[in-house]
Amino acid sequence: MEIDTPTxxxxxxxxxxxxxxxxxxxxxxxxxxxxxxxxxxxLFIAKHASSENNNNNNELIKSCYEMIEKHCKEYGNVKRYKxxxxxxxxxxxxxxxxxxxxxxKSCYEMIEKHCKEYGNVKRYKxxxxxxxxxxxxxxxxxxxxxxxGEEKEDHHDHxxxxxxxxxxxxxxxxxxxxxxxxxxxxMQLEALEARxxxxxxxxxxxxxxxxxxxxxxxxxxxxxxxxALHKMKKSQDYCTKNSQSGQVCLMIIELxxxxxxxxxxxxxxxxxxxxxxxxxxxxxxxxxxRAASALVSLSENQYADAALxxxxxxxxxxxxxxxxxxxxxxxxYGSILGLASLDRxxxxxxxxxxxxxxxxxxxxxxxxxxxxxxxxxxxxPCLKLLSSVLPDVRLDIHLAKHxxxxxxxxxxxxxxxxxxPYSTACMNTxxxxxHMSVEDMEDVLARLIGEGRMPGRPRIDSLKKTVKTESxxxxxxxxxxxxERKVKMMGDRFVKETEGMILxxxxxxxxxIVQNDKQGGWRGQNRYxxxxxxxxxxxxxxxxxxxxxxxxxxxMYDMDFSSDEDEGGDAVMMDLEGYxxxxxxxx
Numbered sequence: 001m002e003i004d005t006p007t008x009x010x011x012x013x014x015x016x017x018x019x020x021x022x023x024x025x026x027x028x029x030x031x032x033x034x035x036x037x038x039x040x041x042x043l044f045i046a047k048h049a050s051s052e053n054n055n056n057n058n059e060l061i062k063s064c065y066e067m068i069e070k071h072c073k074e075y076g077n078v079k080r081y082k083x084x085x086x087x088x089x090x091x092x093x094x095x096x097x098x099x100x101x102x103x104x105k106s107c108y109e110m111i112e113k114h115c116k117e118y119g120n121v122k123r124y125k126x127x128x129x130x131x132x133x134x135x136x137x138x139x140x141x142x143x144x145x146x147x148x149g150e151e152k153e154d155h156h157d158h159x160x161x162x163x164x165x166x167x168x169x170x171x172x173x174x175x176x177x178x179x180x181x182x183x184x185x186x187m188q189l190e191a192l193e194a195r196x197x198x199x200x201x202x203x204x205x206x207x208x209x210x211x212x213x214x215x216x217x218x219x220x221x222x223x224x225x226x227x228a229l230h231k232m233k234k235s236q237d238y239c240t241k242n243s244q245s246g247q248v249c250l251m252i253i254e255l256x257x258x259x260x261x262x263x264x265x266x267x268x269x270x271x272x273x274x275x276x277x278x279x280x281x282x283x284x285x286x287x288x289x290r291a292a293s294a295l296v297s298l299s300e301n302q303y304a305d306a307a308l309x310x311x312x313x314x315x316x317x318x319x320x321x322x323x324x325x326x327x328x329x330x331x332x333y334g335s336i337l338g339l340a341s342l343d344r345x346x347x348x349x350x351x352x353x354x355x356x357x358x359x360x361x362x363x364x365x366x367x368x369x370x371x372x373x374x375x376x377x378x379x380x381p382c383l384k385l386l387s388s389v390l391p392d393v394r395l396d397i398h399l400a401k402h403x404x405x406x407x408x409x410x411x412x413x414x415x416x417x418x419x420x421p422y423s424t425a426c427m428n429t430x431x432x433x434x435h436m437s438v439e440d441m442e443d444v445l446a447r448l449i450g451e452g453r454m455p456g457r458p459r460i461d462s463l464k465k466t467v468k469t470e471s472x473x474x475x476x477x478x479x480x481x482x483x484e485r486k487v488k489m490m491g492d493r494f495v496k497e498t499e500g501m502i503l504x505x506x507x508x509x510x511x512x513i514v515q516n517d518k519q520g521g522w523r524g525q526n527r528y529x530x531x532x533x534x535x536x537x538x539x540x541x542x543x544x545x546x547x548x549x550x551x552x553x554x555x556m557y558d559m560d561f562s563s564d565e566d567e568g569g570d571a572v573m574m575d576l577e578g579y580x581x582x583x584x585x586x587x
Contacts (some may be wrong), residue, residue: 030326036258042068044397065166071490079223214268227254246278253292254323287317304341311350311357331360335367340409379414380433399586424468
């Protein structure tokens with residue numbers, strides 16, 4: 001990225017023009033030669049490098065395909081070879097594949113017949129309706145330029161999108177090699193299955209476990225990861241020691257990471273931690289589990305958790321886990337995730353001053369310097385160094401889809417920390433510090449203020465291009481209003497609770513308890529009701545002449561004192577106003 005030019009919220013790879021070329025040989029040599037992650041990383045680089053319009057990337061893509069072809073032929077990975085180097089299935093290669101074209105035509109004929117026979121209008125429209133993709137005609141490319149751009153971006157973001165076909169770079173499908181390899185592989189598979197049957201016949205657990213592991217390695221080398229994972233799980237049932245079970249769990253974790261089965265990874269990490277003796281005898285075993293657990297947290301966007309796990313990995317773990325990640329990957333992931341999620345104190349203690357992690361920072365000097373600049377509040381140089389490694393990070397299979405979000409988090413944290421010591425800041429100065437345009441800086445500040453992440457409740461002055469916090473007078477007024485509101489709420493609550501307490505005390509004093517029973521209506525639970533002098537009254541027309549408070553008609557309230565078991569009884573009238581008790585209807 002050119003730091004002197006304004007940057008957007010999502011840093012684009014097109015801004016990174018003056019960067020060192022990607023060293024593929026040095027990068028891929030970090031991983032185990034026969035590992036699946038090496039093959040997947042090469043395919044990932046070939047795909048994502050092709051999405052950028054850069055002539056230098058053609059050599060990079062060609063080198064990737066050379067390594068992929070060599071790996072597949074050396075280890076017999078037939079499945080991956082067919083997927084990558086097999087005949088192209090796009091419409092551009094239909095002329096060289098008459099059999100494939102005829103098969104597709106037959107499929108569409110059957111689909112059309114089915115839709116018309118059973119009246120499936122919706123599916124007919126989807127399949128045979130007007131083409132909307134950019135590849136339907138050359139007119140579509142000119143008319144729908146925006147849609148084509150969105151499709152290209154989707155190609156860049158989706159890891160399952162196929163890379164460009166190797167035939168564009170001079171690679172050809174080697175059919176004789178496949179025939180020979182398939183023949184030898186079938187013979188090898190028969191021998192391994194015969195070995196398993198023999199072991200099962202002798203009921204020897206160790207032999208059965210070894211046979212299942214051999215079958216798992218066979219399927220793994222062929223690229224059949226799901227079948228390899230199934231055989232690996234079978235072998236765990238025949239482990240006789242906890243150490244064996246722990247090793248099998250670790251191999252399953254490696255396969256699950258390659259297959260992106262992160263739920264399986266989490267499950268077997270837990271099993272390994274609770275059933276294995278290797279945690280106490282082998283310190284690297286626990287570090288490998290933490291590294292795998294960090295990848296699970298990263299896949300779930302739990303960046304702080306992943307950063308802390310990576311920082312706690314023992315410094316003795318270097319390339320012993322290269323089937324999943326290298327020592328440079330641990331340093332790269334931990335540094336970027338720490339910058340994006342940890343505060344300055346945790347970053348200093350967990351990353352820069354950690355005995356386990358500070359030595360790893362020497363493997364990634366730009367990120368080491370970026371961390372130091374961030375801790376010293378030098379945010380411009382920090383972002384500049386971080387931008388210099390963005391092109392390489394975009395080619396990492398685990399971090400690529402998170403890097404835009406992580407870069408945005410780091411930049412937002414830098415802007416917030418920059419504004420903390422100031423009450424007023426000039427947006428022109430901030431734009432120069434963070435190498436952004438003033439308009440972009442204003443948009444970022446407005447978003448941060450709206451999210452409540454800027455301290456001091458600042459406001460933007462678009463005319464003067466400044467951002468300032470609340471004045472002391474405004475702060476005092478706001479706090480005073482908040483205190484007044486809280487006092488009013490407390491007073492209202494106190495009055496309400498006091499009135500309720502007086503009512504309950506008055507009812508208890510006169511032996512009156514009124515509640516809403518299951519059948520509805522108000523029913524008294526005390527059979528005593530009178531005027532306080534032991535004079536029981538009976539109903540007489542709904543009113544009495546005279547009373548404790550003087551002459552005249554008194555308001556009477558009819559209370560039903562009969563229980564549900566009583567067959568009947570007279571209702572008792574009680575004078576409530578004579579005793580100064582509130583009418584239940586008013587309550």
